[in-house]
Amino acid sequence: MGAAEQQAQTSRAQALHETLAFITRLTDSQTQLADRMSRDLTGVSVALREEQEKLRTRVEQQLDIIRSSNEKKLDDMRAAVDEKLQSALEQKIGDSFKRVAEQFAQVQQAIGQVQNVATQVGDLKRLFANVKSRGGWGEQQIRQTLEDTLPPGTFEPNFRPDPATNEAVEFAVRMPVRDGETSVYLPIDAKFPTEDYDRLLLAAEAGDREAEAQAMAGLTTRIRNEAKKIAQKYIRPPRTTDIAILYLPSEGLFAEVARIPGLIEQVQREQRVLIQSPSLLPALLHTIRVGHFTVQLERKAGEIGKILGAVKGEWTKLGETMESLAKRADLLTKGIESTQTRVRAVGRTLRSIDAIEAEPGAILPELAVDEAES
Numbered sequence: 403m404g405a406a407e408q409q410a411q412t413s414r415a416q417a418l419h420e421t422l423a424f425i426t427r428l429t430d431s432q433t434q435l436a437d438r439m440s441r442d443l444t445g446v447s448v449a450l451r452e453e454q455e456k457l458r459t460r461v462e463q464q465l466d467i468i469r470s471s472n473e474k475k476l477d478d479m480r481a482a483v484d485e486k487l488q489s490a491l492e493q494k495i496g497d498s499f500k501r502v503a504e505q506f507a508q509v510q511q512a513i514g515q516v517q518n519v520a521t522q523v524g525d526l527k528r529l530f531a532n533v534k535s536r537g538g539w540g541e542q543q544i545r546q547t548l549e550d551t552l553p554p555g556t557f558e559p560n561f562r563p564d565p566a567t568n569e570a571v572e573f574a575v576r577m578p579v580r581d582g583e584t585s586v587y588l589p590i591d592a593k594f595p596t597e598d599y600d601r602l603l604l605a606a607e608a609g610d611r612e613a614e615a616q617a618m619a620g621l622t623t624r625i626r627n628e629a630k631k632i633a634q635k636y637i638r639p640p641r642t643t644d645i646a647i648l649y650l651p652s653e654g655l656f657a658e659v660a661r662i663p664g665l666i667e668q669v670q671r672e673q674r675v676l677i678q679s680p681s682l683l684p685a686l687l688h689t690i691r692v693g694h695f696t697v698q699l700e701r702k703a704g705e706i707g708k709i710l711g712a713v714k715g716e717w718t719k720l721g722e723t724m725e726s727l728a729k730r731a732d733l734l735t736k737g738i739e740s741t742q743t744r745v746r747a748v749g750r751t752l753r754s755i756d757a758i759e760a761e762p763g764a765i766l767p768e769l770a771v772d773e774a775e776s
Contacts, residue, residue, distance in 0.1 A: 436752045443745045450738050458735070461728075491699055498692035505685035512653055512681050513660075540592030540651040541572050543680060548573060551687040553694055561587060563638040571636045577643060578693030588690075589636035590647040590683075595624045599655050622662050629675040637674060645674045647686075653679055 548557045552575065561574030574587035598621040605613035625648075632646050648669075650656045656679035659665060666677050678686065 436749075439752055440749045443749050447742045447745060450742065454735055454738050487699065491696070494695050494699070495692060498688055498695075501688050502685050505681065505688065509679075509681045509685070513657065540594050540649060543651050544573050544590055544592055544649055544683070547680070547683055547687065548575070551684050552691055556690075556694060558587070561589070563587070563589060563636050563642045569635045571632075571646075574642070575687070575690060577690065578697045584640065586640065586643055588643045588645070588647065589632070590649055591632050591636065592649040592651055593625075593628045594651055594655070595621065595628070598624050599652075599658065602658060618658075618662060621658065622665055625659055625662075625665060625677070626669060626673075629669045629673040629677075632675050633673040645670075645676060647683070648675050648677050649683060650677065650679055653681060656682075 545559070555576075557573055557575045559573055560570045562568070562570045563574070571589040571591050573590045575590065577586045577588055579586060598617060602614065602617035602621055605617050629648055632648055636642065636646050637644060650659065656677070659677060669675050669677060676686075
């Protein structure tokens with residue numbers, strides 16, 4: 403074998419050795435690259451899992467905060483509404499009872515001054531000699547008292563309790579009723595029996611006990627008959643209440659009627675008619691006015707209940723939105739888990755690569771450049 407041939411053989415052996423060494427380095431580089439990618443993918447998977455847990459924790463915390471805040475706001479709203487309603491109702495009732503107490507105090511004061519009033523009532527005979535004038539004066543007193551005491555639209559003049567008849571009472575007060583209930587009216591009719599009253603006053607001034615007793619009996623009969631007429635004509639339940647008002651326009655006349663033993667109680671019990679005077683009627687009307695205010699407060703409470711119902715509906719929608727958000731969070735979790743599965747599959751594929759199907763001359767220079775750069 404010549405020297406040239408031996409040298410060529412040596413060169414081929416050396417080139418083959420370098421090629422094998424290069425392939426070994428390439429294999430090592432591929433293994434390192436695969437390991438690095440596996441570590442990076444594992445780190446990405448761990449980071450995604452941690453971020454997922456953090457996201458779920460934050461979402462749950464925010465949901466808890468929103469739920470607690472909404473419940474607290476609803477409780478505060480309910481407490482504020484209850485407190486305002488209670489305070490308003492207590493104030494209205496307290497003011498009304500205070501006015502009623504003042505009216506009764508005035509009644510007691512008026513009864514204490516009956517003697518002074520009785521001495522001045524003698525002129526009523528001349529002033530009210532005409533029956534129509536007496537009735538008009540009593541009717542005007544009732545109208546003024548109603549206008550001064552009750553809210554507008556709560557009473558009607560010349561009211562017909564029974565639409566089938568032509569009988570009309572001077573005034574009828576609409577009683578407080580809740581929404582949806584039929585209106586009920588309280589009939590009020592004024593009576594002024596001056597003839598019987600005058601006979602009683604004259605007999606008392608003359609000191610004639612027998613004449614005074616006869617005049618007292620006549621006044622008693624007149625009051626009973628008038629109460630009976632009112633009951634028969636104007637008490638028509640359910641359109642009216644089961645009671646009516648007989649109004650006496652003079653405190654002196656009422657004082658004499660009140661002196662008759664058991665007359666007011668008997669008329670009220672048997673005929674269902676209340677006898678009222680100019681100082682007693684406003685107290686009764688104030689009580690009715692309180693009832694109207696109470697009904698208005700109940701209507702306000704109903705409106706607030708509707709608002710709370712709307713809030714409840716919005717709360718239900720909020721719960722549905724929260725459920726939708728939770729479903730989206732579950733979908734995001736499943737997407738992350740699917741991505742992690744694909745990353746692991748790619749890692750397994752890269753680790754299974756044993757060789758590169760290409761010409762060494764085509765890729766070796768690029769690998770050499772990459773190795774030099776690295």
